[in-house]
Amino acid sequence: xxxxxxxxxxxxxxxxxxxxxxxxxxxxxxxxxxxxxxxxxxxxxxxxxxxxxxxxxxxxxxxxxxxxxxxxxxxxxxxxxxxxxxxxxxxxxxxxxxxxxxxxxxxxxxxx
Amino acid sequence: xxxxxxxxxxxxxxxxxxxxxxxxxxxxxxxxxxxxxxxxxxxxxxxxxxxxxxxxxxxxxxxxxxxxxxxxxxxxxxxxxxxxxxxxxxxxxxxxxxxxxxxxxxxxxxx
Numbered sequence: 419x420x421x422x423x424x425x426x427x428x429x430x431x432x433x434x435x436x437x438x439x440x441x442x443x444x445x446x447x448x449x450x451x452x453x454x455x456x457x458x459x460x461x462x463x464x465x466x467x468x469x470x471x472x473x474x475x476x477x478x479x480x481x482x483x484x485x486x487x488x489x490x491x492x493x494x495x496x497x498x499x500x501x502x503x504x505x506x507x508x509x510x511x512x513x514x515x516x517x518x519x520x521x522x523x524x525x526x527x528x529x530x
Numbered sequence: 531x532x533x534x535x536x537x538x539x540x541x542x543x544x545x546x547x548x549x550x551x552x553x554x555x556x557x558x559x560x561x562x563x564x565x566x567x568x569x570x571x572x573x574x575x576x577x578x579x580x581x582x583x584x585x586x587x588x589x590x591x592x593x594x595x596x597x598x599x600x601x602x603x604x605x606x607x608x609x610x611x612x613x614x615x616x617x618x619x620x621x622x623x624x625x626x627x628x629x630x631x632x633x634x635x636x637x638x639x640x641x
Protein backbone atom coordinates (compact mmCIF):
# COMPACT_ATOMS: atom_id res chain seq x y z
CA UNK A 419 0.00 0.00 0.00
CA UNK A 420 1.68 3.17 -1.18
CA UNK A 421 1.90 6.04 1.26
CA UNK A 422 0.51 9.52 0.82
CA UNK A 423 1.86 10.96 -2.42
CA UNK A 424 2.40 14.67 -2.86
CA UNK A 425 3.56 16.36 -6.01
CA UNK A 426 5.45 18.24 -7.01
CA UNK A 427 8.07 17.91 -4.25
CA UNK A 428 9.48 21.32 -5.13
CA UNK A 429 7.66 24.18 -6.84
CA UNK A 430 9.02 27.57 -7.83
CA UNK A 431 6.57 30.29 -8.77
CA UNK A 432 6.98 33.97 -9.59
CA UNK A 433 4.94 36.48 -7.64
CA UNK A 434 1.43 36.69 -9.06
CA UNK A 435 1.37 33.17 -10.51
CA UNK A 436 -0.80 30.30 -9.33
CA UNK A 437 0.45 27.29 -7.38
CA UNK A 438 -1.38 23.95 -7.48
CA UNK A 439 -0.33 21.34 -4.95
CA UNK A 440 -1.57 17.77 -5.31
CA UNK A 441 -2.12 15.08 -2.70
CA UNK A 442 -3.09 11.47 -3.38
CA UNK A 443 -4.23 9.86 -0.12
CA UNK A 444 -3.49 6.31 0.92
CA UNK A 445 -5.82 3.70 -0.53
CA UNK A 446 -9.07 3.57 1.40
CA UNK A 447 -8.54 6.93 3.11
CA UNK A 448 -11.36 9.43 2.65
CA UNK A 449 -10.12 12.16 5.03
CA UNK A 450 -7.44 14.68 4.02
CA UNK A 451 -5.70 17.39 6.01
CA UNK A 452 -3.46 20.18 4.69
CA UNK A 453 -0.83 21.86 6.85
CA UNK A 454 1.75 24.57 6.31
CA UNK A 455 5.18 24.58 7.95
CA UNK A 456 7.79 27.32 8.14
CA UNK A 457 11.42 26.54 9.14
CA UNK A 458 11.82 25.82 12.86
CA UNK A 459 8.04 26.01 13.37
CA UNK A 460 5.31 23.48 13.94
CA UNK A 461 2.58 22.43 11.57
CA UNK A 462 -0.17 25.00 11.10
CA UNK A 463 -3.58 23.56 10.27
CA UNK A 464 -5.11 24.89 7.07
CA UNK A 465 -8.05 22.76 5.97
CA UNK A 466 -9.74 19.41 6.63
CA UNK A 467 -11.67 17.72 3.83
CA UNK A 468 -13.62 14.56 3.27
CA UNK A 469 -14.57 13.33 -0.18
CA UNK A 470 -16.38 16.21 -1.95
CA UNK A 471 -16.79 18.17 1.31
CA UNK A 472 -14.84 20.83 3.16
CA UNK A 473 -15.23 20.02 6.86
CA UNK A 474 -13.12 22.77 8.41
CA UNK A 475 -11.27 25.55 6.58
CA UNK A 476 -10.70 27.76 9.60
CA UNK A 477 -6.91 27.77 9.15
CA UNK A 478 -6.93 28.79 5.52
CA UNK A 479 -6.71 32.47 4.45
CA UNK A 480 -10.01 33.67 3.05
CA UNK A 481 -8.42 35.14 -0.05
CA UNK A 482 -6.28 33.44 -2.71
CA UNK A 483 -6.37 29.98 -1.07
CA UNK A 484 -8.77 27.17 -1.91
CA UNK A 485 -8.86 23.40 -1.50
CA UNK A 486 -10.87 20.54 -2.93
CA UNK A 487 -11.08 16.77 -2.61
CA UNK A 488 -13.17 15.48 -5.51
CA UNK A 489 -14.90 12.12 -5.70
CA UNK A 490 -12.23 10.96 -8.11
CA UNK A 491 -8.62 12.08 -8.16
CA UNK A 492 -6.26 13.80 -5.76
CA UNK A 493 -6.91 16.58 -3.30
CA UNK A 494 -5.75 19.96 -4.61
CA UNK A 495 -4.55 22.99 -2.65
CA UNK A 496 -4.59 26.05 -4.88
CA UNK A 497 -2.88 29.33 -4.13
CA UNK A 498 -3.69 32.15 -6.53
CA UNK A 499 -1.51 35.22 -7.10
CA UNK A 500 1.27 33.93 -4.86
CA UNK A 501 3.34 36.31 -2.75
CA UNK A 502 6.75 35.84 -1.11
CA UNK A 503 5.07 35.12 2.24
CA UNK A 504 3.48 31.99 0.76
CA UNK A 505 6.91 30.32 0.58
CA UNK A 506 6.78 27.34 2.92
CA UNK A 507 6.50 23.57 3.06
CA UNK A 508 2.94 22.33 2.57
CA UNK A 509 2.09 18.90 3.95
CA UNK A 510 -0.89 16.72 3.26
CA UNK A 511 -2.05 13.91 5.54
CA UNK A 512 -4.71 11.28 5.00
CA UNK A 513 -6.75 9.18 7.42
CA UNK A 514 -9.26 6.35 7.14
CA UNK A 515 -11.34 7.66 10.03
CA UNK A 516 -10.37 11.28 10.55
CA UNK A 517 -8.23 10.38 13.55
CA UNK A 518 -4.73 8.92 12.99
CA UNK A 519 -3.27 10.79 10.04
CA UNK A 520 -0.39 9.74 7.80
CA UNK A 521 1.70 12.37 6.08
CA UNK A 522 3.25 12.77 2.68
CA UNK A 523 6.74 14.15 2.08
CA UNK A 524 5.47 17.65 1.41
CA UNK A 525 5.70 20.24 -1.35
CA UNK A 526 8.24 22.98 -0.86
CA UNK A 527 6.94 26.15 -2.46
CA UNK A 528 9.36 28.95 -3.24
CA UNK A 529 8.02 32.26 -4.52
CA UNK A 530 10.57 34.42 -6.33
CA UNK B 531 -9.49 27.38 22.11
CA UNK B 532 -7.71 24.05 21.77
CA UNK B 533 -4.00 24.34 22.49
CA UNK B 534 -0.88 22.14 22.53
CA UNK B 535 2.37 23.17 24.24
CA UNK B 536 5.53 21.11 24.03
CA UNK B 537 8.62 21.38 26.22
CA UNK B 538 11.49 21.71 26.08
CA UNK B 539 11.88 23.36 22.67
CA UNK B 540 15.24 21.63 22.23
CA UNK B 541 17.09 18.91 24.10
CA UNK B 542 20.63 17.60 23.77
CA UNK B 543 21.46 14.25 25.35
CA UNK B 544 24.42 11.95 25.40
CA UNK B 545 23.91 8.54 23.83
CA UNK B 546 22.36 6.28 26.47
CA UNK B 547 21.05 9.18 28.59
CA UNK B 548 17.32 8.64 29.11
CA UNK B 549 14.88 11.56 29.30
CA UNK B 550 11.27 12.63 28.72
CA UNK B 551 9.54 15.11 26.43
CA UNK B 552 6.38 16.86 27.62
CA UNK B 553 3.17 17.73 25.79
CA UNK B 554 0.54 19.75 27.66
CA UNK B 555 -2.84 20.16 26.06
CA UNK B 556 -6.08 22.05 26.49
CA UNK B 557 -8.96 20.61 24.52
CA UNK B 558 -12.72 20.35 24.87
CA UNK B 559 -12.87 16.62 25.29
CA UNK B 560 -10.11 14.46 23.83
CA UNK B 561 -10.66 12.12 20.91
CA UNK B 562 -7.00 11.26 20.56
CA UNK B 563 -3.45 12.42 21.24
CA UNK B 564 -0.80 11.63 18.64
CA UNK B 565 2.99 11.57 18.61
CA UNK B 566 5.01 11.98 15.42
CA UNK B 567 8.68 12.04 14.54
CA UNK B 568 9.93 14.43 11.84
CA UNK B 569 13.37 14.32 10.23
CA UNK B 570 14.74 17.39 8.37
CA UNK B 571 13.21 17.78 4.93
CA UNK B 572 10.73 14.95 5.50
CA UNK B 573 7.07 14.59 6.39
CA UNK B 574 6.08 13.62 9.95
CA UNK B 575 6.15 9.90 10.67
CA UNK B 576 3.32 8.55 12.82
CA UNK B 577 4.42 6.96 16.11
CA UNK B 578 1.53 6.55 18.60
CA UNK B 579 -2.10 7.28 19.33
CA UNK B 580 -3.32 7.55 22.93
CA UNK B 581 -7.03 7.75 23.69
CA UNK B 582 -7.55 7.88 27.45
CA UNK B 583 -5.75 8.80 30.67
CA UNK B 584 -3.55 6.00 31.95
CA UNK B 585 -2.91 4.55 28.52
CA UNK B 586 0.66 3.70 27.50
CA UNK B 587 2.18 2.69 24.16
CA UNK B 588 5.73 1.48 23.42
CA UNK B 589 7.89 1.19 20.35
CA UNK B 590 11.56 0.24 20.62
CA UNK B 591 13.18 2.88 22.87
CA UNK B 592 10.10 5.10 22.99
CA UNK B 593 7.19 4.99 25.41
CA UNK B 594 4.25 7.39 25.37
CA UNK B 595 1.99 7.98 28.37
CA UNK B 596 -1.16 10.06 28.84
CA UNK B 597 -2.82 11.89 31.73
CA UNK B 598 -5.86 14.17 31.68
CA UNK B 599 -3.71 17.23 31.02
CA UNK B 600 -0.46 16.07 29.45
CA UNK B 601 1.46 13.36 27.67
CA UNK B 602 5.06 12.29 28.02
CA UNK B 603 7.32 10.68 25.46
CA UNK B 604 9.97 8.75 27.35
CA UNK B 605 13.18 7.91 25.51
CA UNK B 606 15.23 5.12 27.07
CA UNK B 607 18.95 4.77 26.28
CA UNK B 608 18.69 6.84 23.10
CA UNK B 609 20.95 6.41 20.10
CA UNK B 610 22.12 9.08 17.61
CA UNK B 611 19.53 7.84 15.11
CA UNK B 612 16.80 8.95 17.51
CA UNK B 613 17.76 12.56 16.77
CA UNK B 614 14.72 14.27 15.21
CA UNK B 615 11.92 16.68 16.01
CA UNK B 616 9.11 15.04 17.98
CA UNK B 617 5.65 16.48 17.43
CA UNK B 618 2.58 16.11 19.62
CA UNK B 619 -0.93 16.63 18.26
CA UNK B 620 -4.47 16.45 19.65
CA UNK B 621 -7.92 16.01 18.23
CA UNK B 622 -10.94 17.16 20.20
CA UNK B 623 -13.80 14.81 20.88
CA UNK B 624 -16.33 16.56 18.73
CA UNK B 625 -17.16 14.98 15.41
CA UNK B 626 -15.20 16.39 12.50
CA UNK B 627 -12.66 18.20 14.67
CA UNK B 628 -9.29 19.04 13.20
CA UNK B 629 -5.93 17.77 14.45
CA UNK B 630 -3.74 20.54 15.89
CA UNK B 631 -0.01 20.32 16.53
CA UNK B 632 2.44 21.67 19.05
CA UNK B 633 5.67 23.30 17.87
CA UNK B 634 7.72 20.21 18.63
CA UNK B 635 10.84 19.30 20.59
CA UNK B 636 14.11 19.14 18.66
CA UNK B 637 16.06 16.21 20.10
CA UNK B 638 19.78 15.78 19.44
CA UNK B 639 21.58 12.67 20.67
CA UNK B 640 25.35 13.01 20.86
CA UNK B 641 27.47 9.91 20.19
